[in-house]
Amino acid sequence: MATSARRAPATRAKSVIPQISWRAPQPAPIVLVSGPEDVCAERATSGIREYLRAEDPSLEVTDVRADDYAAGTLLAVSSPSLFGEPRLVRVSGVEKCSDSFLSEALSYLALPQEGATVVLRHTGATVRGKKLLDAIRAGEGGGIEIACPAIKRDSDRFDFAAGEFTSARKRIAPMALRTLVSAFADDLTELAAACQQLIADVPGDVTEDIVERYYGGRVETSAFAVADTAIAGRYGEALVALRHALASGADPVPLVAAIASKLRTMARVAGHREPAAALAARLGLKDWQVDRARRDLSGWSDATLGMAIQAAAQADVDVKGGSRDSVFAIERLITIIATRAPFGSA
Template identity: 80%
Template sequence: MPPSPRRPAARGAAKSAIRQLSWRTPEPAPIVLVAGPEEVCAERAIAGLRDYLKAEDPSLEVSDIRADDYAAGTLLGMASPSLFGEPRLVRVAGVEKCSDAFLAEALAYLENPQEGATIVLRHTGASVRGKKLLEAIRSGIGGGVEISVPAIKRDSDRFDFAAGEFKAAGKRIAPSALRSLVSAFADDLTELAAACQQLISDVPGDIGDQVVERYYGGRVETTAFAVADTAIAGRYGEALITLRHALASGADPVPLVAAIASKLRTMARVVGTREPSAALAARLGMKDWQVDRAKRDLVGWTESALATAIQAAARADAEVKGASRDPVFAVERLVTVIATRSPYGS
């Protein structure tokens, strides 16, 4: 299906006066600001813009600039029409570290954008450098649009991301299979995105639990959540066996502790509340199933025991990251505290 015609940037009523676009459905404009730290989504957005423009005109010229290693005159030179007037896409990286020369020329360019050119400015938000440029774009100067790519950190955000991957591809995946997949890549959005795309391209038809297990059942993070589940349930012997099997299979103590700590933090957010799951999930920015699971995990726990377990997780996290010479012992001690629900050695 041919791309829809370009629409002029519309003025909004929020912080920005320019139109806000989803990274999944980018559209070109004279200036496209891609702002935020989530690199996976930013890369998708910029690639989507290239594909959009290529579909409009295969003769598209694509150029790349580093804003932090900038030669004077480059932006205007790449954006200006060539002899045959081909459309131009200029991708600018490192705007959060831009040089004074780039900043001055970019601000001047906003006042007179070149016909047929799309300038994509990538700003990670890692610094306030380039703030004047961002404010000018967001005020509407240059006829720009903004694509926000905020960090994806919470479990619910990763779940939504993965669900969106399958929805965008018109692929159905069972909720339980999706939860397993997200758990298997809890610490790496790039790998989660790649896993989703692999399943989408490899698997004909719907995706269920058995498919995810066949492809990714051996992931360390999945094993980590199995360790966490058995320890939290108080099955001490089973938890130690699962842990030792994971370590023998090459599991790294760092993601093991991270997975356990993640479940404890979720429990801590839910403990002591009497709200219905749907209302609590909405207030905490979680999914209903996450709240229900945390409530089940809390059976038999006291707030004091949970606090002890969280303190043990914080200690173990520091130890597996270099504060101890024996990270394996640090994980075993953490599992012991959680499974016995009492301080180590008591």
């Protein structure tokens, strides 16, 4: 009996070229900037331009679209001019490139132009151009790759923001960093802009008070502000923070997720007496997360923490369609957490 053949999924070719951080980009004949995170990709590309311009202010910069490509453009803009200025060619949209560009780019790898740096931006949104990417990663053209993977997890956003301040040689207090990241949890572009504004405006260390002064409106309605006040037992403040958040358009689903995340971290840290750094490394957390969880645990018992976690699990079901009233579901959760008692018992 005949069996249907299953197509094997496409796999990425093993890369033999140098992998460079987007925070420390450098030129090469071919620079592949890959991955979906546009903020990091833009930083990498602008960093290469600044690097080349610092070496020679006469740098010629040309932008080319791979999806709207005129035949012969790549060779024309990368070839030496009469005066021999260095050239930077920035190619966007390689993930949707035309056949003409793909053919000419593959040919270009065999003989890159001297004095030219060609930056190819591929978001990874499609497999279009895979043959070109595989050739670059195999070493053709003497290229390098700057990977810009998606930044989605909280820990990735913390690392991103911390890196912004580290690169600028400016200190930010751990709680200030946490407040800043929670205020811009949904938009990496805005988070990057906020970091750069603080770096430019604040002469000394960045404290939590400074972050709240700059971005207090956003911080007050963040999910973590709701969680913090509830876990601290400040029932009235927690309800006010929740209502502000909902009035600002906050979705109950991520609000419940943020609260549940904090409760889970508290449960993981509870009962461990080892130093924060050692415990953080073992649990895959940041040092400040362990310190904060230990402070949050003040006044909690195993029984009340377990009750709160169960309430968070029920609220998660309710706000995802299990209840007709998601607002009531999250208000009930806040009540249980802030009072540390079963709902309706007070």
